[in-house]
Amino acid sequence: MSGGSDVLIVGGGLAGCTVAGQLAQAGRAGDVTIFEAEPEAPYDRPPLTKSFLASEDLLSAWPVWAPRDVEWRYDAVDSIDLARRAIVTRSGEVLTASTIVIAVGARARILPQRSDRIRTIRTAADARVLRDQVASGANRFLIEGAGPLGLEIASTLASAGVRVTVVDPAPAPMMRLLGGHLSDDVNAWAEESGVELLLGCRVTESHDTDSPTGVLARIGDGPLEAYDGMVSAVGIEANPLELHGTTGPVTSPILADEHGRILDPEGLPIDSVFAVGDIVGFRQPDGSIARSEAWSSARVQGEAIARHLLGKPSLQAPVPYFWTRQFGRMIQVLGEVGPGSEIKVAREVPGATGKLYRVARDGVPVGYIGVNAQRLVAQLQVQGGKLAHWRLGDV
Amino acid sequence: MRVEVDSSKCQGHNRCMIFAPDVFEVDDYGFATVRADGEIPPEQIEAVKHAVVNCPELAIIVRED
Ligand SMILES: Cc1cc2nc3c(=O)[nH]c(=O)nc-3n(C[C@H](O)[C@H](O)[C@H](O)COP(=O)(O)OP(=O)(O)OC[C@H]3O[C@@H](n4cnc5c(N)ncnc54)[C@H](O)[C@@H]3O)c2cc1C
Ligand code: SF4
Numbered sequence: 001m002s003g004g005s006d007v008l009i010v011g012g013g014l015a016g017c018t019v020a021g022q023l024a025q026a027g028r029a030g031d032v033t034i035f036e037a038e039p040e041a042p043y044d045r046p047p048l049t050k051s052f053l054a055s056e057d058l059l060s061a062w063p064v065w066a067p068r069d070v071e072w073r074y075d076a077v078d079s080i081d082l083a084r085r086a087i088v089t090r091s092g093e094v095l096t097a098s099t100i101v102i103a104v105g106a107r108a109r110i111l112p113q114r115s116d117r118i119r120t121i122r123t124a125a126d127a128r129v130l131r132d133q134v135a136s137g138a139n140r141f142l143i144e145g146a147g148p149l150g151l152e153i154a155s156t157l158a159s160a161g162v163r164v165t166v167v168d169p170a171p172a173p174m175m176r177l178l179g180g181h182l183s184d185d186v187n188a189w190a191e192e193s194g195v196e197l198l199l200g201c202r203v204t205e206s207h208d209t210d211s212p213t214g215v216l217a218r219i220g221d222g223p224l225e226a227y228d229g230m231v232s233a234v235g236i237e238a239n240p241l242e243l244h245g246t247t248g249p250v251t252s253p254i255l256a257d258e259h260g261r262i263l264d265p266e267g268l269p270i271d272s273v274f275a276v277g278d279i280v281g282f283r284q285p286d287g288s289i290a291r292s293e294a295w296s297s298a299r300v301q302g303e304a305i306a307r308h309l310l311g312k313p314s315l316q317a318p319v320p321y322f323w324t325r326q327f328g329r330m331i332q333v334l335g336e337v338g339p340g341s342e343i344k345v346a347r348e349v350p351g352a353t354g355k356l357y358r359v360a361r362d363g364v365p366v367g368y369i370g371v372n373a374q375r376l377v378a379q380l381q382v383q384g385g386k387l388a389h390w391r392l393g394d395v
Numbered sequence: 396m397r398v399e400v401d402s403s404k405c406q407g408h409n410r411c412m413i414f415a416p417d418v419f420e421v422d423d424y425g426f427a428t429v430r431a432d433g434e435i436p437p438e439q440i441e442a443v444k445h446a447v448v449n450c451p452e453l454a455i456i457v458r459e460d
Contacts, residue, residue, distance in 0.1 A: 021448060046451060065448040295451055296410070318413055323406075323451070330406060374407030374425025381413055 007309065008087060008097035010077045010241070012036035014044070014295060015277025016103030017066045018302025019309075024067040026310050032067075033097075035089060037076035037104075037239075040124060042066035046295055048127040049152040050325050054134070054160035059124050065299075077104075082262065082273050083245030099272045101305060102254065102262070106236035106278040106291070111144065115206045115215055118144075118230045121153060130231065133213055134160055138228035141165070142217050144203055146173040148324035148331075150233035151186070154195045155326040165196040165227075167203055167219055177322065179339040181359065181369065189327035206230065236293065238279055246270070253281025253291050258314065260305035276301045294322040319367075319381070332377045335359070335367025349373050356380075396435045397458045398443050400427045404454035414449055415442035427454070 007023060009016045012034040020032045036042075041061035051057065062068060076090040086096045108120030121127050130153075139162050143150050146168035154164045168175075172183035173190075190197040198219060205218040215230040238252045248265035254275040256262050261269035277298040281289035300317050307314055322333045337343075337359040346358035346368065354372035358365060370377040398418065400411070407425035411418075418439050419427050435443050435457070447455045 018448075025444065044451075044453070060453070063453050064450075296449070299449055321408075321410075323408060325406070332408070374409065375421055375423060376425070378407070378409035378412055378421040378425050381409055 006031035006097065007033070007099045007101065008085075008095065009034045009101045009103055010080065010087065011103035011105055011239075011277070011279075012038075012042055012066070012072065013103060013105045013277060013298075014065065015105065015279075015298040015302050016101060017042055018299050019101050019103070019274075019276060019305050020070045021065055021067040022303055022306030023309065024069055026306075028310075029067060029069040032070040033073060034070055035073050035075055035077050035087070037074075037090075038123060038125075039074050043124055045122070048124065049121055049149055050156060052127055053121075053131055053153065053156045077241065079242035079244065080273075081245040082243055082250075082264075082270050085272060099309060100274070101260075102241070102273070102275040102279060103277050103302075104239040104241050104279050106293075107239050108232065109235050109237045110232045111203075111234055113206075114203075114232065115208050115230070117208055117213055117215055118206070118232050120232050121149065122236070130229070133229050134162060138213060139163060140226070140228045142167065142203070142215065142227040142230045143233060144168075144231070145233035145235070146170065146175075146197060146199065147233060147235065148174055148177055148322075148326070150231075151190070151326045152324060153231055153233060154190070154197075155193060155328075158193045158195050163194070163196075165198065165219075166190070167198045167201060169200065169202045171200055173197065173199065174324075176338065177324075177333060178369065179337050179341050179359075181337065181341070181343045181357070182371070185371070186327075189329065193327050195327075236278065236291070251281065251289060253289055254279055255283065255289060256280050256301075258304065259308040260301055261308075274305045276305055292320065294320065296321040329372050330370075330374060332370040332374070333367065334370075334377065334380065335365075337367040337369055341366055343369070347373070347376050349376065396440060396443075397433045397460055398429055398435050399433055399456050399458075400429060401454045401456055402426060404452045405450075406452050406454075408451050410449045410451065411446040411455055415439060415446040418443055419446065 043059045044063045077087045079088045108122045143166045146166050154166050172180040173186040201220040207216045213229045216224045218224050243250050246264045256275045257269050260274040262273045262275050324331050341359045341361045343359050347356045356373040356376040357369040359367045405426045
């Protein structure tokens with residue numbers, strides 16, 4: 001066994017890089033090693049389903065949040081012994097460290113019984129494949145999943161002149177994010193962009209056609225129809241990683257405490273082993289565990305871990321934030337606005353179509369949704385030039 | 396040290412204002428601008444660095460002069 005990096009980070013996406021970057025900024029770059037499975041310099045994921053897909057842009061590598069001055073190893077980690085803080089890599093290396101940070105993120109899920117021609121978008125390589133398909137003339141696509149990712153892909157492909165059908169069994173678009181709110185609006189945006197949005201139904205059958213990427217698919221009990229390509233955007237699942245050294249299985253998604261320390265099967269934090277980003281789950285009011293799957297959340301969690309490792313006091317976390325850009329709109333979500341909440345217009349953008357909505361559950365404000373209302377969302381968050389420790393009821 | 400916002404990239408997430416409210420403000424459309432002349436006072440350098448890495452569009456540019 002070769003010996004010890006001080007801080008070993010498994011996964012060099014946004015979450016792992018945030019921890020590494022904050023440590024590097026505090027002068028500890030020399031203590032940090034990142035293991036990354038993808039043989040590609042770090043890049044940002046949100047643009048993949050937005051501008052990138054319908055452009056000829058190059059992906060900008062090494063975004064500002066990715067530290068160049070730590071040690072980068074392009075090798076996957078296969079297993080981690082949490083008690084001994086030892087890792088085994090794909091190339092067979094065994095290493096120990098005084099601190100381990102698990103930041104392996106997630107991969108796209110594909111529903112069972114789907115043709116292996118079905119594409120997903122999680123990585124730059126995925127996005128390039130789809131982009132090349134469109135550039136070489138594919139012009140009729142079926143997208144499974146009307147979450148933010150599926151609708152971003154639909155919107156971007158439609159803007160490139162592709163005919164798109166989106167199918168989702170949920171009764172409303174972006175059900176998990178928006179809790180069924182703004183359903184009529186999203187339907188109208190899709191329609192005006194020429195996207196066929198079919199809710200409350202699913203793909204019941206799919207086969208390969210003779211063309212290299214083509215798929216024949218049936219929606220509900222409708223006819224079999226031919227598409228030049230099919231994309232799955234039905235959610236994500238944890239990237240595989242073998243964890244041992246605990247008395248029982250660690251949950252998936254991984255539960256962590258407020259400093260990011262992994263909780264063992266008894267719910268106690270494991271010494272010096274952290275988890276961050278899309279691999280982490282949070283206990284929901286109904287007892288289930290859900291990921292936050294948001295860019296800003298990976299940042300906030302990563303910064304909390306770095307502060308803990310640097311012995312700095314923790315900061316009050318800002319209100320959860322997610323955005324999606326689709327059909328020419330910027331949609332911003334502050335707080336948790338999921339199913340079972342009530343919505344009303346809080347403010348309208350003067351002289352334009354933008355709106356800010358306030359969302360409440362049992363009369364208690366839980367969040368806001370802005371549609372092309374960046375200024376109003378900004379005002380919510382910053383009041384009097386100070387970071388607002390705002391209460392949701394204040395505006 | 397000077398800071399500016401690349402207005403062709405800024406999408407109005409306002410993260411910069413959250414992390415460095417004394418340096419950034421928003422215009423009428425919700426996009427970020429830099430208060431005053433862009434020179435970062437020493438006590439704001441840490442806050443600006445924090446804003447830079449938290450801007451989802453990578454739109455904040457800091458130049459050492
Ligand atoms: C297409 C797309 C669009 C998005 N758009 C938005 C948006 O508009 N707004 C928003 O708030 N959020 C958005 N997100 C979500 C946001 O990008 C993620 O929440 C964020 O990337 C999570 O970061 P992460 O580091 O946890 O995971 P990842 O970014 O997945 O990084 C994990 C890294 O670990 C590596 N890895 C995996 N397994 C191993 C292993 N065994 N060993 C070593 N390395 C490993 C992976 O290769 C990867 O690089 C989007 C995500 C995608 C995919
Ligand atoms: S965080 Fe970035 S994108 Fe958002 S308002 Fe500031 S500069 Fe613009």
